[in-house]
Amino acid sequence: MEAVLAKYENQINVFSDLLEDLPDTEEPVWILGEHYDIKTEKSELLSDVRSRLWFTYRKKFCPIGGTGPSSDAGWGCMLRCGQMILAQALVLRHLGRAWRWGKDEIPPEEYMKILHCFLDRKDSCYSIHQMAQMGVGEGKSVGEWYGPNTVAQVLKKLALFDDWNSLAVYVSMDNTVVIEDIKMLCKLSSRNRLKASPCGPSDQKGIGEALAQCATQSPGGSLGLCPHPPSSWKPLLLIIPLRMGINHINPVYIKALKECFKMPQSLGVLGGKPNLAYYFIGYIGDELIYLDPHTTQTVVEPEGNGSVDDQSYHCQRTPRRMKVMNLDPSVALGFFCKNEVDFDSWCTLVQQEILKKRTLRMFELVEKHPPHWPPFVPPTKPDVQTTGAEFIESTDKLFESEEEFEILNV
Template sequence: MKQIHRMIDEIRKWMPFTPSSKVVCLGVTYDCNEEAAREEFLEDFRSRVLLTYRSGLEPPLQLAAGGTTASDSGWGCMLRVTQMMLAQCFVSLTLGRDWRFREEDLKEGSTYLRVASCFLDTPEASFSLHRLVEMGQRILGKEPSSWFGPTSAAQAVGHLFEASKVAGPDFLKTVGCAVFVDGPIYKASVMEHFDNGCTSVILFVCRRLGLESCNLDEYQQGLDSCFRLPEFQGLASGNSSSSAHFFVATHGEESLLFLDPHVTHPALQKPADVIASGGLRAERPLRLPWTSLNPSICVAFLVRSKSEFSSLCDRLCEGPREQVFEVLERQPTYNGSFDDLLEADDLVVVN
C-alpha cells in the first residue's frame, strides 16, 4: 500500500496545477478564482526560500561504518525542510511578511543573501547540513546519513541556536528558539528568552496527530486555522508514505501547498553560488491532499514580544486549535527519559 501511495504522490507532483480556490499562505488570504489574486499568491509563494538535496558536499560527511558521503540525497529531506522553515522565520524577522523577491536581493551584502548564507553547505554556516548532522549525532546518536523526523530535526536546530547567536549574523543575536518536543507549549520556557534579552522567539511545536495516519476528524480544522495566524511560519511534515515537505499554504478545504526538497543540486558553498542560482526559489506550488498528510508534524511560530506570545497562546487555546495545542505554565518533571519522547518522531515518514 505504501508503494501505491508513493507512486500517487510522485505522479501528483508532475500533474499541472493552477490554484483556483481560496488560498491561505502564511497568514495572508488570496481568492485564486481571480487572476490578479492568483498572480499575487504565486509571487508570494515563489519568494519563499527553497532548500533541496545537495551533491558535492565539501568536506564530505564521515559515515559511522567507514567511508564518506558527499550528498544528502535520499536521507536529508527533513533537515532541508527544517532549514526552509527556519529560513522563513529569518525572512519574516529581517525582511517582513510583505517582502517579495526582486533581482536586487541578489546584490552582494543584501539581507536576503545574509539569510541564505546561514544555510550554505559548509561547516561554517550557522545552520548548514554539516552542523545539523553533527548536532544530531552528538545529542541524539543519529549517524550521518540517518533519517531525521520533524522532532529530531527541530531539536538539532534548537541546540545549535546559542552557538549561532555568537558566531552567526547580527540579526540572530537577539533571537531565541524554544523547541517543544512532547506536545505542550510551556510559557515559562518562552518568557525566559525574553527575560534574557531576546526581542523575538521562534517556537517549534512538535506533535503526533495520529498513529499510522493523521486523525483529520480531530485535528484538520485546528491545523488548517493555523495558516491564518500572522505568527505562523510554516509546517514541517510529509506525505503518507515517504517524503518530507515544507507546507506554507492551504488550498480550499481539500489540500495543502508545499515546497519540495527532493531535487539534487550542486552544493552551495558561498553567497556567489546563491547569486549564480538566481535565488533559492520554487517554480510552482505542489499540492498534497489533507488525507495524505503524515501524522508527525512540527509547526513554527514567531513572536516578537511577551504580549504577542501571550496573545498567541490565548488563540491556540480557543476554537478548533485547542484540539491541536496545549499550553501550560511550565514544564512538569517526567520520570521517563527524553529518548522515549523521540521514538514517536521517526516512524511514519521515511525516505
C-alpha cells in the same frame, strides 16, 4: 546511486498536482498567515511562494566530517525542510512578511546574510554539515533519516551558536506549550545577550556609544552597525512536534491544523508521507500546499565578494499540493514571535481558534510549568568560539537528548 535517486524524485514530481490545475473556486488560499483570492491575486500568490527560501538535496559539496557523504540525496529531505522553516523565521526577523524576492533585483544585505547561514559549507551555521553532525548528539548517524522532532532539537542546539540572528528556540514537550517557560527563555536569553554582546551597554558606556562600537562582518567584508539593538525579548522560534493519529491523521484535527496557517506568526509545518518530508506553507480547501526538497541540485559556492547566485534557492515553478488526509499523522508546527506582544497575540489566537473550538485538542497551552515535570532550565551557549558541529564530543554532556519522537515511518 544518484541516477537511481534522481529517477525516483522525477517520479514523485510527475504525480504531484500543480497549482495551475486548481478548480475555479471562491475559497481563499492561505500562505503563512496571508490569504489570496486565486481568481484575482494569482500573481501575488505565486510571488509570495517564490519568495520563500527553497532548500533541496545538493551534490558535490565538501564531504561531511571530511570523509562522509558529499550529497544528501536520499536522506536529507527532513533536514532541508528544517532549514526552510528556520529560514522563514529569519526572513521575518530581518526582512518582514511583506518582503518579496525578485529574480533580477539586487537583494538586501540581510537577505544575503541569511542565505549564507544555509550554504552547503562546514562553516555555515545551519548548513547540512552542521545539522548532520549535530544530529549525532541526538543519536542519528550522518546519512540517517530524521523526524521533525529530531530536526527541531538540532536547530535548538545550533541556534545557541548563532549570535547574529539571536533566536530563542523552544521545542514543546508532551504536546504542551508552557507560557511561563517561554517568557523565561526569551527574557533570560535577552539579558544574557545584553551582558555578552558588544551591542549592550557595559561599565560607564551608554547604549548609544555601545551601538556605535558594534560592528558585524557582512558576506562582502564590509562593516556595519549592529542590526539588532538590545531589547527585553529575544525573538522566539516555537516548534511544536505533534502526533495527530496512529497510522493516519485523525480528521478531527484538520480544522485546527488549517487555523495554524492563518496565524500571522505561522512558519508552516514539517511533515510529509512515509519516507518523504515536505515543508507545508499553506492550504486551499482540503489540500495542503508545500515546497518539495526532493530535487538534487549542484552545490552553489559564494563568489569572491560574498555574493551568491540564488536562482536555485527559490522554487520558480508552481507549488505542489497534496490531500490533507494523506498527511503522515506526525508533524511539527512552527511559529515566530518577534516580540512579547506578538507572542501574547499568538496565545490569544490559540485560545480562541484552536482550544475553545475543539473537543479534542491538537496541543495544550498552559500558563504555568507543570509541577510534575522536571524544572525548566533554559539552554546556554557552551564556552567555545565556533559553531556546534566541531564540538560534538564536547557538547554531548552539555545537552541531554530528548526522548525520540520519530515522525516518518522508515
